[in-house]
Amino acid sequence: MAGPLAHLKVLDLSRILAGPWASQVLADFGAEVIKVERPGKGDDTRHWGPPFLKDADGNDTGEAAYYLSANRGKKSITVDITQPRGQELIKQLAAQCDIVLENYKVGGLKKYGLDYPSIKAINPKIIYCSITGFGQTGPYAARAGYDAMIQGMGGLMSLTGVPEGQPGAGPQKVGVAVADLMTGMYAVSGVLAAVIHRDRTGEGQQIDLALLDTQVAWLANQAQNFLTSGVSPERQGTAHPNIVPYQAVPASDGYFMLAVGNDAQFKKFCSIAGLDSIAEDPAYATNSARVGARETLVPVIERATQEKPAAWWLEKLSDAHVPCGPINNLEQVFADPQVLARGMVVEQKHPTAGSVKTVRNPVGFSESALEYQNAPPTLGAHTDETLETMLSLSADDIAQLRRDGVI
Structure with missing residues (x-):
């Protein structure tokens, strides 16, 4: 062995x-x-x-x-x-x-x-x-x-x-x-x-x-969210409790995963999405602000992402180093070039x-x-x-x- x-x-x-x-x-x-x-x-x-x-x-x-x-x-x-x-x-x-x-x-x-x-x-x-x-x-x-x-x-x-x-x-x-x-x-x-x-x-x-x-x-950050705040986190679908935007968003032909992890990535996303006006808005400029404004911000983002197909977004965002990815079924997973290469x-x-x-x-x-x-x-x-x-x-x-x- x-x-x-x-x-x-x-x-x-x-x-x-x-x-x-x-x-x-x-x-x-x-x-x-x-x-x-x-x-x-x-x-x-x-x-x-x-x-x-x-x-x-x-x-x-x-x-x-x-x-x-x-x-x-x-x-x-x-x-x-x-x-x-x-x-x-x-x-x-x-x-x-x-x-x-x-x-x-x-x-x-x-x-x-x-x-x-x-x-x-x-x-x-x-x-x-x-x-x-x-x-x-x-x-x-x-x-x-x-x-x-x-x-x-x-x-x-x-x-x-x-x-x-x-x-x-x-x-x-x-x-x-x-x-x-x-x-x-x-x-x-x-x-x-x-x-x-x-x-x-x-x-x-x-x-x-x-x-x-x-x-x-392994409730991890969600357990700590509760222990720190005393408030039980609630279901948010594909969204993240501490980061926005970080969730599945609609394209014109389906969905893809958008995972903006910091303020610089948010500005890059806004530039590609034609949302420059909100990139510098104090209501959305920082992650903590975006978490607080989730309910108003996410609909704006979703209206923008629905204008192009998922493949367009994945190419443009990946080229700009904005984290994103497809939502694959298992047939697609095992045909993925990276999975094959590994x-x-x-x-x-x-x-x-x-x-x-x-x-x-x-x-x-x-x-x-x-x-x-x-x-x-x-x-x-x-x-x-x-x-x-x-x-x-x-x-x-x-x-x-x-x-x-x-x-």
Whole structure:
């Protein structure tokens, strides 16, 4: 394995998205990730389709696109952790790993002897990352948490959607599971911080990570807007709460994104738009003034932008270094020259489909380049290999475990 984390082994007991997203990043960075799944069923997301990956004859392989998005680079083994022999296998694997990832309900693994104290007893240096909806403590700790409900509870949906009083007003969730994804990313940084701590002190530890905590944490400037002013921010559609103009604006043939970030850019925009008269107007000359005058300024801007097609605006504004961009669908995204030049899509060999495309990790290392050798694994593809190489089980031992329904 290549990558900066090639010296680490991860035992991944997680499923759905937050945990698997974290372990996929670790796998991208070179860690050996062993994904533990239920025999015969696997990660729920394997079945969250259509769409499903198709084989050379156009038939569904049974691998949902959702699963493929979060499980590249891993090894899949199937173990029934409800059986004592299965629990023993997991403990033996954990004894040889650096990191355990899990997203069971609080206390859910204790009855199987796979909770943090139990694993720590056999591997004191283990870094054990627990991802839950609400954390290991607090009045909601026992509740299940899912992305959409967390977006609502954590305030994101109160900030996302068409403003009140406009057609289509109402809260909206984001189009991808951002609470899960951000929790996965915080898990990666937390795990790596714990690895550094262990390297310095020899101590392992448990990481307590909650979807709700994560959602509250990355409210970022909007959270600080509230904490500073005491006023809850409201939905503003595509507009920005602290910068104007910074939103989707209409062209004669659609919309484009205008992202004026400072007063000099505003003057350049006004010059191109034929709005020089307002560029020097004290009511609009500074960003703070424009934020206060949003309701009068934005209609003036929109009347001007509707006079030309989006392509005209994108060319003229880009040439003047005024930030702007198209509002692309995904077909347009993956055909974009910059996306193509950056090689954002990787293609890997797949045992049933021939090949599979996934989106590469956006991190580029100058001295430890990432490699994408292994496609998202089929269910249980590495069970025998892992038990043989890590636990020294014989073919007969493995066959017996399979007959007993342990694997």
